[in-house]
Amino acid sequence: MTEDTVRDMLRAYICQQLIRDAEYPLTDDEGIITGGLMDSFSLAELAVYAEQAFGVYIPDPDLTVEKMNTLNQIVARVMRDL
Amino acid sequence: MLTLATRPNYRTLLDGHVLRQDNPDALALAYVQTEKPDIVLTRAAFQDEVAAHAAALRYLGIQPDDLVVIAHTQNLESIFCFWGALLLGAVPSMFPTLTEKLDPAVYMQSVAELVRLSHVKAVLTTDAFAPDLRAVVSCAVYASSDLHKAAHIEMTPHAKAPQAIAFLQHSSGTTGLQKGVALSHEAVLNQLASYSDALDLREDDVIVSWLPLYHDMGLIAGFILPLVQGIPLVLMSPFDWVKHPALLLKAMHQFGGTLTWMPNFAYNHMARRIRQRDLEGIRLDRLRAFINCSEPVRADSHALFLERFHTLGVCPEHLAVSYAMAENTFAVTQTRLGEVVNIDRVDQRRLQEELLAMPVHPDDAFAAAHVSCGTPIHNTQVKVVDAHGQTLPDRYVGEIMVKSDCMLTAYYQRPDLQPFDHEGWYATGDRGYLVNGAVYVIGRSKDLIINAGKNVYPQDIEAIVNTIHGVHAGRVVAFGVPDEREGTELIAVIAEVDDDDPQLKQRISQAIRYRVAQQTDVTVTYVVLVPLGWLIKTSSGKISRSKNRDKWLAER
Numbered sequence: 235m236t237e238d239t240v241r242d243m244l245r246a247y248i249c250q251q252l253i254r255d256a257e258y259p260l261t262d263d264e265g266i267i268t269g270g271l272m273d274s275f276s277l278a279e280l281a282v283y284a285e286q287a288f289g290v291y292i293p294d295p296d297l298t299v300e301k302m303n304t305l306n307q308i309v310a311r312v313m314r315d316l
Numbered sequence: 317m318l319t320l321a322t323r324p325n326y327r328t329l330l331d332g333h334v335l336r337q338d339n340p341d342a343l344a345l346a347y348v349q350t351e352k353p354d355i356v357l358t359r360a361a362f363q364d365e366v367a368a369h370a371a372a373l374r375y376l377g378i379q380p381d382d383l384v385v386i387a388h389t390q391n392l393e394s395i396f397c398f399w400g401a402l403l404l405g406a407v408p409s410m411f412p413t414l415t416e417k418l419d420p421a422v423y424m425q426s427v428a429e430l431v432r433l434s435h436v437k438a439v440l441t442t443d444a445f446a447p448d449l450r451a452v453v454s455c456a457v458y459a460s461s462d463l464h465k466a467a468h469i470e471m472t473p474h475a476k477a478p479q480a481i482a483f484l485q486h487s488s489g490t491t492g493l494q495k496g497v498a499l500s501h502e503a504v505l506n507q508l509a510s511y512s513d514a515l516d517l518r519e520d521d522v523i524v525s526w527l528p529l530y531h532d533m534g535l536i537a538g539f540i541l542p543l544v545q546g547i548p549l550v551l552m553s554p555f556d557w558v559k560h561p562a563l564l565l566k567a568m569h570q571f572g573g574t575l576t577w578m579p580n581f582a583y584n585h586m587a588r589r590i591r592q593r594d595l596e597g598i599r600l601d602r603l604r605a606f607i608n609c610s611e612p613v614r615a616d617s618h619a620l621f622l623e624r625f626h627t628l629g630v631c632p633e634h635l636a637v638s639y640a641m642a643e644n645t646f647a648v649t650q651t652r653l654g655e656v657v658n659i660d661r662v663d664q665r666r667l668q669e670e671l672l673a674m675p676v677h678p679d680d681a682f683a684a685a686h687v688s689c690g691t692p693i694h695n696t697q698v699k700v701v702d703a704h705g706q707t708l709p710d711r712y713v714g715e716i717m718v719k720s721d722c723m724l725t726a727y728y729q730r731p732d733l734q735p736f737d738h739e740g741w742y743a744t745g746d747r748g749y750l751v752n753g754a755v756y757v758i759g760r761s762k763d764l765i766i767n768a769g770k771n772v773y774p775q776d777i778e779a780i781v782n783t784i785h786g787v788h789a790g791r792v793v794a795f796g797v798p799d800e801r802e803g804t805e806l807i808a809v810i811a812e813v814d815d816d817d818p819q820l821k822q823r824i825s826q827a828i829r830y831r832v833a834q835q836t837d838v839t840v841t842y843v844v845l846v847p848l849g850w851l852i853k854t855s856s857g858k859i860s861r862s863k864n865r866d867k868w869l870a871e872r
Contacts, residue, residue: 254806254841259822268417269826270833270840275768277559278589285591294350294560299416 235316240288241309247283248305252276262306267299277302290315317519317545320694323509327478328501329402333546334359335366343548347392348567350560355392359546362399365392369400370473372466373440376458380405380474382437383484383728387411387427387449389442390529390553393460395539397440398529402482405474406437409484409496410530412837415555419834420448428452430486430493434729478502484728485532485642491773496728497642507536507645507722508544510694514650515575517545521604524550524573526557526564531769533610536646537577561586562594565628572602577638579610579769583617584803587624600629605636605653611766612757613637613687615659617803632656639689639755643735643742645722648698649755651690658688660756671713673749673756689755696720699741700750713749715761717741763861765796768804772796772838774861780835781811786824788812791851795865797842807832808842810864812851821845844868 241262249258252272266272277297284290290312302308317333318326325331334344340360347355357365378384384401388394390413401408411430414423427439431453438456441449446459476482482504484496511517525538534554542549550571557563564586567573583606608618618635633656639649651657662673664684676683692698699707700714708714719741727733735742745762748755765772777794781787791812796805809828813821825843832840852863 268833270417270829270831273558273768273839274416274555275558275585275589278561278585282589282591291591291593297559 235288237309237313240312240316241305243287244283244308244312245305247287248272248280252279260305262309263304265303266305267303274299280308284312288312288316317517318505318509318512320509320513323505326505326509328476328480329482329504329540329544330473330475332540332544334362334543335399335403336546339546342546344543345392345395346548346550346567346571348550348552348563348570350556350563357392365396366399366403367471368468369393369396369463370403371400371468371471372463373397373400373404373406373458374471375466375469376438376456376462378404378406378438380476381480382406383434384408385411385427385430385436385439387413387439387441387445389413390555393463394440394529395551397463398483399543403473404471405476405480407481407483407498409486410535411439411486412530413528413555414445415837417833417839418837420445422835424448424452426493428454431455433494434484434496476501478505479725481725481728485535486530487642487771491776492771495730495733497724498726498728499645500725503722503725504536504540504645505544506695506720507647507693508541510696510722511537511541511647511650512545514647514690514693515605516653517541517547519547521574522548522550522572522602524564524568524571524576526552526554527577528554531610532640532642532646533577533579533769537607537609537640558585562590562598565590565595565598565600565625568600568603569598573600574602574604575607576605577607577609579766579804580608580613580617581611581768581802581804583608583621584801587617587620588801590624595628598628600625603629603634605634606630607636607638607650608687609638609640609647610769611804612759612798613689614800614803615685615687616800618657618687620803637687637689639746639757641718641744643724643744644696644718644720645724647693648696648718648720649690649692651688657690658754660686660688660751662686667713667758673711673713673751673758686756686758688751689757691753692755696722698750698755700748705737708749710750710752713747713758716744716746716748716755716757718744763795765794765805765807767796767807767838768802770838772807772836776836777807777809777832777838777840780831781809781828784811784824784827784831786813786815786820787828788814788848791848791859793851793859793861793864794840795861797865797869799841806841807838808844808865808868809840810844810846810851810868812848813845814848816847 344359344362443459482501523542527534527538640647661683663676748757774794781792
């Protein structure tokens with residue numbers, strides 16, 4: 235799976251399921267949690283999705299707002315272990 | 317233990333078992349954290365810490381009856397400060413914690429506002445917050461290091477009268493801060509005795525809680541109840557739990573947890589967002605109840621939770637419900653532990669049109685499921701009244717009224733706000749009906765939003781959105797939308813804007829989400845920008861939240 239595919243899948247999941255707006259023009263470096271787009275509850279959901287969609291396990295210490303606040307950060311974390 | 321029978325033996329919270337000299341090696345409190353070792357405190361260790369904090373506060377000049385605001389992150393120090401202040405006879409209040417989303421400047425300003433409104437004597441906080449807080453508040457600010465530096469002096473506990481105010485509870489937001497719920501020692505002890513009876517609380521119970529301590533459910537059920545009763549409390553940070561929801565189940569497994577309280581959204585959060593690998597080896601064999609409280613209970617959330625966790629030992633009779641509010645210290649009702657909670661299926665049309673909850677067959681196309689909140693706890697009465705204050709018979713929907721021996725004394729320093737009617741009843745603002753003594757809550761007459769267990773006042777959100785450039789000031793409405801996936805109300809904002817330029821509208825949408833998150837710490841899920849004139853006004857010229865909510869839902 236290429237980085238572009240991972241990015242597209244994550245962007246679609248975040249916009250549809252977490253922001254609840256499939257049309258939302260989410261940019262790569264936008265603060266998803268600090269920008270008020272989704273709650274920090276959603277970090278746990280991203281971890282479940284990353285494991286289901288990409289087979290990547292993101293351990294608890296990495297599930298923080300500091301490390302998972304932008305699409306770039308989330309994609310990089312998934313790509314690291316893909 | 318404190319029971320209805322032993323209640324006369326307890327004068328104040330200082331008679332709580334965690335502060336007693338017997339059984340010094342018993343477990344008082346365990347604090348669990350992700351990827352860090354547990355911190356375990358015996359009663360003796362807990363007492364030493366509380367005495368040291370009380371002595372430091374006394375040295376710093378805190379006197380009996382002084383109001384002390386604790387603005388920490390949730391940690392052990394905030395707990396020792398709370399009990400240390402009680403030991404001194406001061407009046408502590410837990411302030412909501414700063415989060416990653418919230419703008420620190422806004423947070424500091426809200427502390428300053430509380431200090432100004434309530435004549436606070438001192439704010440206790442972390443070393444990191446203290447310098448910024450000192451710049452904005454008009455009272456003393458003591459950081460952790462100030463407390464540790466303070467010379468330890470001899471300090472004898474201050475014996476207060478049972479009727480004296482023990483502590484305050486505030487809900488968050490501009491509106492919530494203006495109404496500090498003042499609770500006496502007597503009221504809190506009455507609540508603990510009656511609620512323990514309703515729970516059939518036992519000496520071998522173990523309470524596990526992820527709840528914040530600035531909210532009534534966390535403060536009373538998940539903090540004061542176990543410490544006064546002398547049963548072990550296992551605590552964690554809500555911020556840790558929300559990102560790692562399996563932490564609660566791991567702690568229950570490890571410490572043999574029997575009771576835990578959480579708002580409805582948490583059932584969905586845990587069922588949907590815990591990885592299977594994090595459940596390996598976990599059993600909840602000592603479980604007595606998960607108690608659903610502080611936001612509307614959904615039958616589908618319980619079903620989802622059972623489906624996911626039945627393999628751990630969770631059964632239908634483990635899912636209990638309580639109806640509670642800070643003004644009654646905490647619980648008003650409780651379902652019986654060990655029994656499956658009743659679900660009342662009623663005709664939704666007759667409910668709306670006639671305000672009558674008539675049972676129908678579960679397969680009826682108009683059946684709506686309402687989960688029982690149980691019967692009132694001892695010494696608490698509930699009635700349902702119509703718009704004229706007349707008491708209604710069973711199954712008629714009206715406002716829920718409460719009267720008890722564990723109610724607030726007053727809203728702190730707000731003589732203009734009278735909580736009770738002339739007969740001592742408190743109007744809850746919740747709508748519901750009674751069936752054979754059991755309370756069913758179906759909604760609210762106030763416009764309050766409950767998002768993930770947290771009270772959110774729509775006027776606070778509207779005030780923020782009104783200041784955003786491009787939004788027509790005064791042409792904004794905020795409301796809650798029940799959501800099955802999340803098991804809570806999500807927040808929607810509708811704002812009128814002049815411009816139809818998509819890029820400009822996008823910027824306004826972003827600004828609304830960002831500013832609301834920064835200033836209130838809640839997420840707006842739906843931002844809807846509409847042209848001028850879209851919003852419906854009432855005959856008195858006010859923008860109606862409920863009518864605009866209905867209009868938007870119909871157009872979606």
